[in-house]
Amino acid sequence: MPYFDAASSAPLHPVAREALRAALDEGWADPARLYREGRRARLLLDAARETAAEAVGCRPDELVFTPSGTRAVHTGVAGALAGRRRVGARLVHSAVEHSSVLHAAEAHAAAGGTVAVVGCDRAGRVGAGEFAAALTPDTALAVLQSANHEVGTEQPVAEAAEACRAAGVPLLVDAAQSLAWGAVEGPWSLLTGSAHKWGGPAGVGLLAVRKGTRFAPAGPADEREAGRAPGFENVPAVVAAAASLRAVRAEAVAEAVRLRALVDRIRSRVPELVPDVAVVGDPVRRLPHLVTFSCLYVDGETLLHALDRAGFSVSSGSSCTSSTLTPSHVLKAMGVLSEGNVRVSLPTGTDEADVDRFLAVLPDAVAGVREQLGAPAARPARAPEGASGDVVVDALGARCPVPVIELAKAIAEVPVGTTVTVLSDDEVAALDIPAWCWTQGQEYLGERAERPQRGAAYVVRRRV
Amino acid sequence: MPYFDAASSAPLHPVAREALRAALDEGWADPARLYREGRRARLLLDAARETAAEAVGCRPDELVFTPSGTRAVHTGVAGALAGRRRVGARLVHSAVEHSSVLHAAEAHAAAGGTVAVVGCDRAGRVGAGEFAAALTPDTALAVLQSANHEVGTEQPVAEAAEACRAAGVPLLVDAAQSLAWGAVEGPWSLLTGSAHKWGGPAGVGLLAVRKGTRFAPAGPADEREAGRAPGFENVPAVVAAAASLRAVRAEAVAEAVRLRALVDRIRSRVPELVPDVAVVGDPVRRLPHLVTFSCLYVDGETLLHALDRAGFSVSSGSSCTSSTLTPSHVLKAMGVLSEGNVRVSLPTGTDEADVDRFLAVLPDAVAGVREQLGAPAARPARAPEGASGDVVVDALGARCPVPVIELAKAIAEVPVGTTVTVLSDDEVAALDIPAWCWTQGQEYLGERAERPQRGAAYVVRRRV
Incomplete structure (x- = not known):
C-alpha cells in the first residue's frame, strides 16, 4: 500500500x-x-x-x-x-x-x-x-x-x-x-x-x-x-x-532525479485530470520528492479519507484536516488556496506504478467529495434572464469549503458586474475566498468585519 | 561477562x-x-x-x-x-x-x-x-x-x-x-x-x-x-x-527476593573479605538489587579498571572516577567515606555464581590498588619509641586517596594523644578525612582554611 x-x-x-x-x-x-x-x-x-x-x-x-x-x-x-x-x-x-x-x-x-x-x-x-x-x-x-x-x-x-x-x-x-x-x-x-x-x-x-x-x-x-x-x-x-x-546520501543523487520526474508527472497531470485544482510551490527550486496541490470545493479531511480508502497515505495542510482548526500558516503566508489541500511526499524507492495508480484514483476521489458536498459542477454559466445581483449569501456556521461552494453557486446566478457578499465565521474563508477569486478570474473586493462573533463579510464582483 | x-x-x-x-x-x-x-x-x-x-x-x-x-x-x-x-x-x-x-x-x-x-x-x-x-x-x-x-x-x-x-x-x-x-x-x-x-x-x-x-x-x-x-x-x-x-513487574516480587539475598551476601561478605571497607546505605529499607561500599586507601577509578579487567562492570560515586572531580553529592550529604567507592547494582536475572566470583576477585583487586598507591598495610601499631607528635603532613597537589594514605601512615608514627595535621587542596579530603577518622576510631578535630589556593588543614588526634 x-x-x-x-x-x-x-x-x-x-x-x-x-x-x-x-x-x-x-x-x-x-x-x-x-x-x-x-x-x-x-x-x-x-x-x-x-x-x-x-x-x-x-x-x-x-x-x-x-x-x-x-x-x-x-x-x-x-x-x-x-x-x-x-x-x-x-x-x-x-x-x-x-x-x-x-x-x-x-x-x-x-x-x-x-x-x-x-x-x-x-x-x-x-x-x-x-x-x-x-x-x-x-x-x-x-x-x-x-x-x-x-x-x-x-x-x-x-x-x-x-x-x-x-x-x-x-x-x-x-x-x-x-x-x-x-x-x-x-x-x-x-x-x-x-x-x-x-x-x-x-x-x-x-x-x-x-x-x-x-x-x-x-x-x-x-x-x-x-x-x-x-x-x-x-x-x-x-x-x-x-x-x-x-x-x-549514497543514493541521493540518482534517487532525486528519479523522484523529481515522478513529482513533475504529478505536477503536470493533476491539473489535467482534476478540474479547479491549483498546484502550489516553486515548480523548479523545490525538493525532489514533494508536491502540494489544493482542490476547490473539497474538504481536505474527507479527501484524505477517500484517498486512504483507495490505498494512499497523503497529508494535508488544510484547515479542515486533523485536530487543528486554523489553516496552514504556510499556505496562508503564500496567499494560496488552502481548501482540499493535499501534500504528496514520496519516500525513496517509490514505485512509478504507484504514482500512476495515484493519478488514476485521484479524479474520482475528488469528484466524490465534491458531489457529497454539493459543489458546483462547472464554471458559472451566464446568469439566468432577469437575475438581480448584489446578493448576500449567509454561510454563517458553515465550515470550509462550504462558504466557497455557496459563493461559487451564487456567482453563477448573478449578472456580470454585480456582487455576491458571503457572510462567514470560518476564518479560512479569509484565505480561500480571495484565492478562489484569483483562480476563477473573479474580482475580490475585500472583506469587512461583522459584529463580534459574526465573522466577516467577503465581497466578490462577478467578472466572467 | x-x-x-x-x-x-x-x-x-x-x-x-x-x-x-x-x-x-x-x-x-x-x-x-x-x-x-x-x-x-x-x-x-x-x-x-x-x-x-x-x-x-x-x-x-x-x-x-x-x-x-x-x-x-x-x-x-x-x-x-x-x-x-x-x-x-x-x-x-x-x-x-x-x-x-x-x-x-x-x-x-x-x-x-x-x-x-x-x-x-x-x-x-x-x-x-x-x-x-x-x-x-x-x-x-x-x-x-x-x-x-x-x-x-x-x-x-x-x-x-x-x-x-x-x-x-x-x-x-x-x-x-x-x-x-x-x-x-x-x-x-x-x-x-x-x-x-x-x-x-x-x-x-x-x-x-x-x-x-x-x-x-x-x-x-x-x-x-x-x-x-x-x-x-x-x-x-x-x-x-x-x-x-x-x-x-510480572517478575518483580520473586526477583526482588532473589536479588535481595545476593545483595545481603555482598553486604555481609565484603567487610569480611576486604579490610578497611565501609558498606553504606540503609541495610533494610533499600532497593533489592543495589549495594554500595567504600574502600579506604583506594582510588575509585583505578579500582574500577581493576574490576573491569577481572570481568566486572561496576560504577563508582568516588570523586576520583570519571570526568567529574567533585565527590558524589550523595556520599557527601551522608557524611560517609567516598574514596574507593563501588556501587554494585544487579540486573534482573543475575547469576548467583557471578556474585560469588565477584566476591572472590574483589579482595585482590583492592589489595592491588592499595599496594600500587603505597597504602598502609594494617591498623597503626604503637608509635616508635621517642616519636614526637603534632606533625604536619604536606599533601598539597596530591589527589584522593593520597591525603588519607599519608594521614594513615603518619598516624602510625605519632604517640596516642598527639595530632597529625594534613594539608590538602583536594576538596574530597574534607569528606574523606573525617570519614576515615570515624571508621578508624581516631578523633577528628576539624579543619581550617589555609591561604587561598592552598586548600585546608585537617587536624586529627590519635586515639588508638
Missing part, C-alpha cells in the same frame, strides 16, 4: 533497522562509564557523530544529538538567542518555517523578545534580499529553513547565510526536510535536522553549532552531549540515524 | 527487544495523521500509555512520554513550579536527589527562585518529619526520590506525600530507580521514570501529573503528548518501554 507522506515521517531505512539491531546489543550501556560496555557505547556514539558531522558538513565536536528535530530547533534557537543576549533580543525568521520555529519564537516573544517575520512569494519562496534587509544591528539570530515542509520550495539559504555573515548575525538553518538530499551550503552558524525524516528512527534530532557561534544552553545543566542535550544518550538510535543518513 | 551496573542502565529486556522490533514495522508513522499507518501508530501509542499508566498507578491521560528520565524531571519540576508561580517560588528537595533534580533546582535558583534542601542521615535516608517541616506556605513544589540511585536507600515517599497533601504542596517523586520493583504509594502529585533503568530502550522517560495538579509547561509550545513533551513521538521505543515495564 503506497505511503506518500515521507515529509511527515519516512519508513525506517533497511540500513537503520540493521544498525539499530546491532547497536541494541552493543550500545545500550552508559557511554560515560569506564567499563567495557560503556566504552563500547562511547565508541559507537563517537563514530555516529563523525558520520553525521560529515554528512552535515561540520566538525564532530560541533554536532550534538537531540531527542528530536523539534528539540534541536528549540534548543538551537534558545541557546543562540541567550548567547547573544547582549547584542539584542530580535529574532528574524521566515513566515513559512516549521511550527517548532514558530513556537520557539512565540516563547521568545513571551519572554520579552521581539520577533520579525519575513514573508514569501506565492511560490512560498523567501526573498534573499528581504531576508537580508531584516537583519538589524540588534538582531540576535535569524532562522531560515532549507526547504519548505509543506510545499517543497527551496529557500535561498546560501545567500541568506552570506548576508547574515556580512551583518554579523548567526543563521540557524532548519534542514529537516532537505538533509537526506545533501548538505546545506553557505556559512550558516547553526543547523538542525530530524532522523525520522531521512529514514532513521524516531527519537533522534541533530543540532550543529559551528565554532565561534555564541551559544548559551538554556534550561537545567547536564554534562551529556556537550551540555546541549540533557538526558541519557540514545546510542542505538543515534547509530541507526547516522548509518541511514550515510546510506540515503 | 557480568554487568553489575543496572542502576546506570539495564541491558535491554528480551520483551523490549521483541516489542521494539514489531513496533518499528507498525509504529514508525506520525500518530497525528489520519491514514492507516498513522492510525496504527496512534493505537500502539495509546496502548503503551495504558500499560505504563497501570504500572505507575495513574490514569492514562495523566501520563506523557518524554525523551528521557532527565527530561521528565526537568519538565516536571519546571512545569509544576510555573503552575504554582502565584503561591510562591520555593522548591524543596532532598540532598540526595539525582543530578537532574539538582540541575533543575539550580536553574530555578538562577531564575530567582529559592531552594531548600533537606538533609539525610548517615544511611542516606531523608527524615519524613524534616521533609514535612520544610513545607512552608510559599512552597511551590517538593521533590523526593523513591529510592537513592547511589546507595539504594528507600525514602519515606508515602509519608512525605501525605505531609505534602496536608500542606497543600505538590510532591514530585523521582521513581527512576524503583519503578521496576513496584508502583510508588501515597498521594504524590507528579512522578518521573526512565525506561532504560528497567530494561526498556534509551530515549523514553515518563512523566505523570495527577489531575488537579497545577501545571504550566515551560518552553515552546507543542501539540504532542498533551503539550508536555515537544517533538515527534518515539512510538516504537515507547511501545518497547511499556511492554518491558509490564514484563519486569
